[in-house]
């Protein structure tokens with residue numbers, strides 16, 4: 001493909017990463033310790049939350065954050081169906097019940113309107129997902145009086161009304177999977193929160209449910225962020241704002257080159273700094289367009305063609321008659337187009353030209 005889906009490169013940062021990894025390797029401290037603590041401080045400061053707890057991945061981050069927020073077996077947790085599968089899987093994995101809600105057609109995120117229909121007396125938490133890097137309207141979900149756990153796996157660096165993703169809900173969860181906006185060289189994740197009790201609970205749960213490594217007060221997880229991955233993240237965190245700005249410039253270039261004449265570009269609500277984890281447009285014949293783009297050397301991809309509530313493993317949580325019309329429509333029409341800090345203006349023009357000839 002002349003224009004790849006992900007225009008990112010860690011190449012310029014590899015020497016600095018290698019130096020840092022060498023230092024950690026020589027230190028002999030591989031599990032938690034100073035490198036993880038330093039990253040936790042730096043990432044908490046970055047998001048504006050008081051605490052950061054490094055964990056093994058973004059999926060366990062959700063399970064642990066929910067349990068630390070008091071969600072128990074059998075409790076209901078409202079999640080969107082239009083998201084990566086792990087959002088709902090992490091709820092089911094703790095024995096809680098994912099209850100699927102719809103999303104708004106323009107933002108592709110949940111809202112108070114879409115969440116409300118899924119609430120019952122058994123609802124114990126809501127997981128708004130900042131899908132593709134757009135920030136869900138967390139503040140308007142406060143009216144329900146329930147713990148709000150942001151799934152910010154796709155939104156490191158995003159903001160809403162002057163606050164960063166990670167500091168909007170009662171807690172937030174991040175993934176540092178290599179394709180995410182703040183990547184590590186493998187699996188990694190984090191929970192951010194300004195709630196001292198929730199932070200202490202999450203810290204216990206990631207270490208076998210123990211505070212002192214001698215007394216085990218609950219059944220937890222072995223889910224720690226590796227010190228080596230923390231070293232990678234400390235090297236790359238200072239790049240995140242520049243990358244996010246560059247992604248925003250690519251989105252502005254798509255607008256300026258007239259992409260909106262051929263597809264519906266992502267909508268950015270007032271007050272949102274979009275992180276453009278993916279640049280997801282909508283088109284009525286998304287798969288035909290994808291094939292036409294491939295013919296022009298332009299990569300594109302539909303990520304969630306089968307929404308989560310229609311996945312086989314979620315059948316027990318998808319009651320007969322569950323209707324999520326916007327989710328079904330977006331599943332059919334969404335299409336991720338090339339994005340990344342390294343995408344050049346002439347590549348943007350190629351994408352737009354390919355959409356022009358493929359979308360008629």
Ligand SMILES: *Cc1c(COP(=O)(O)O)cnc(C)c1O
Pocket residue numbers: 057058059060083084086087129151153154174175176177187188189
């Ligand atoms: C990537 C992702 C996760 C899971 O993160 P892992 O680190 O892969 O476990 C959860 N939710 C969303 C929305 C994601 O994009």
